[in-house]
Amino acid sequence: MPHGQKKIFVLDTSVILYNHQAIYSFADNDVAVPITVLEELDHFKKGNDTKNFEAREFIRIMDNLSLHHSLQQWIPIDRPNHGRFKVVMQEHANGLDATHIFGENTADHRILNTAISLSKEFTRKKIILVTKDINLRLKAKSLNITAEDFKTGKIKDLESLHKGSAILEGLSKSVIDGIYTNNFCLPEDIGIDTATPNQYYILRNGRTSVLVFFNPASQRIERIQKKSAYRISPRNAEQVFALHAITHPNIKLVTLQGVAGTGKTLLALAGALDQKRNFKQIYLARPIVPLSNKDIGYLPGDISSKINPYMEPLWDNLKFIKSQFNERDREFKQITEAVEQEKLTITPLAYIRGRSISNVCFIVDEAQNLTPHEVKTIITRAGENTKIIFTGDIYQIDTPYLDSQSNGLSYLIDKIKHHEIFAHVRLEKGERSHLANLANELL
Numbered sequence: 001m002p003h004g005q006k007k008i009f010v011l012d013t014s015v016i017l018y019n020h021q022a023i024y025s026f027a028d029n030d031v032a033v034p035i036t037v038l039e040e041l042d043h044f045k046k047g048n049d050t051k052n053f054e055a056r057e058f059i060r061i062m063d064n065l066s067l068h069h070s071l072q073q074w075i076p077i078d079r080p081n082h083g084r085f086k087v088v089m090q091e092h093a094n095g096l097d098a099t100h101i102f103g104e105n106t107a108d109h110r111i112l113n114t115a116i117s118l119s120k121e122f123t124r125k126k127i128i129l130v131t132k133d134i135n136l137r138l139k140a141k142s143l144n145i146t147a148e149d150f151k152t153g154k155i156k157d158l159e160s161l162h163k164g165s166a167i168l169e170g171l172s173k174s175v176i177d178g179i180y181t182n183n184f185c186l187p188e189d190i191g192i193d194t195a196t197p198n199q200y201y202i203l204r205n206g207r208t209s210v211l212v213f214f215n216p217a218s219q220r221i222e223r224i225q226k227k228s229a230y231r232i233s234p235r236n237a238e239q240v241f242a243l244h245a246i247t248h249p250n251i252k253l254v255t256l257q258g259v260a261g262t263g264k265t266l267l268a269l270a271g272a273l274d275q276k277r278n279f280k281q282i283y284l285a286r287p288i289v290p291l292s293n294k295d296i297g298y299l300p301g302d303i304s305s306k307i308n309p310y311m312e313p314l315w316d317n318l319k320f321i322k323s324q325f326n327e328r329d330r331e332f333k334q335i336t337e338a339v340e341q342e343k344l345t346i347t348p349l350a351y352i353r354g355r356s357i358s359n360v361c362f363i364v365d366e367a368q369n370l371t372p373h374e375v376k377t378i379i380t381r382a383g384e385n386t387k388i389i390f391t392g393d394i395y396q397i398d399t400p401y402l403d404s405q406s407n408g409l410s411y412l413i414d415k416i417k418h419h420e421i422f423a424h425v426r427l428e429k430g431e432r433s434h435l436a437n438l439a440n441e442l443l
Contacts, residue, residue: 012131020057031085034114132401153372154406162417164424165200198423200241216420229274231324245423246271258427264391286365358383368392375408
């Protein structure tokens with residue numbers, strides 16, 4: 001491609017449903033929206049899901065940009081140093097026809113024809129199809145169409161994603177003994193020049209070790225002692241760190257990432273219950289990702305019957321905590337009353353949107369199935385005295401068009417890792433059972 005050659009990016013529907021501001025992501029290049037995309041967005045505009053919100057917002061953006069222009073013209077994008085956009089009407093390619101080649105007149109194939117038509121019309125510009133749909137990218141490349149994933153909101157290097165904790169070996173016995181005596185040391189005492197806020201460490205000298213974290217308020221490395229929450233006791237150092245982050249009053253945003261069985265949701269719920277006196281309510285929510293990505297309307301029964309199967313894992317964790325107590329115990333009764341009085345609410349994430357979340361401990365489970373925009377929307381609704389805990393496994397994505405690099409949990413961990421009100425812990429040791437650990441390791 002010649003240096004400085006302008007490009008035309010052709011947007012697929014999946015990109016707009018991922019981020020309604022996608023047309024602002026291509027600098028001074030032009031953006032083409034196939035008319036088929038508008039047709040598909042029309043099917044998504046009604047509803048309370050994030051994809052419905054994204055569709056409606058994009059339609060509003062296009063409506064505002066086209067107030068004084070025809071959508072069949074190239075319209076300037078209303079940002080400094082940005083290109084133009086238009087709705088492309090022509091979808092029947094001369095010669096090469098994707099609907100004929102793939103044997104079906106689908107929306108995807110008509111979008112491919114749009115890209116082919118543009119490449120024939122604008123021979124001096126590079127035409128690039130942008131889509132979150134991997135299969136559509138493969139189809140495009142098979143027709144010699146350049147195709148890319150939408151990179152906005154996608155982290156570059158998953159290997160360097162913030163872990164939240166580290167092991168420092170070979171420290172002097174005097175330093176570790178000093179921490180046990182004084183409960184703290186300075187970062188330079190353990191060889192750290194620039195400390196990350198709320199970073200956790202295992203400090204070792206042979207068989208002697210101590211658990212610590214860097215407290216940004218005191219600027220010291222402080223000792224962490226293992227403690228339980230509602231009789232849920234951490235079984236490894238990572239879980240000690242996680243429970244510390246969940247219960248620390250100065251940490252307002254927590255992310256817990258790990259595979260199934262590492263205790264993410266259980267620790268989050270137990271920690272929230274342990275500090276419930278500090279909040280008016282505890283919300284435990286998760287996004288609904290229906291089987292085969294069909295709407296829950298396909299399921300039988302009323303709305304409660306439809307959503308209960310998706311919420312059951314959360315109730316299972318609550319039942320496990322209650323099982324640690326006798327029915328006569330005060331804690332058992334407190335949990336029961338909290339549920340009955342809706343001070344502890346387990347609900348689909350869609351039901352939380354729009355609510356005020358002041359004085360709330362808000363746990364978002366399966367956060368890897370959220371887009372970066374969804375995560376931002378949740379956090380920006382936080383009012384005074386609100387704590388938000390995101391849990392999930394970035395390698396277990398159940399939502400189309402998201403992956404381990406583009407999901408909201410990875411994006412959040414990467415972008416906010418140096419802030420003093422944020423803490424992250426990667427849980428790697430499975431504690432559910434030997435059988436579950438075997439499945440995670442070998443299957």
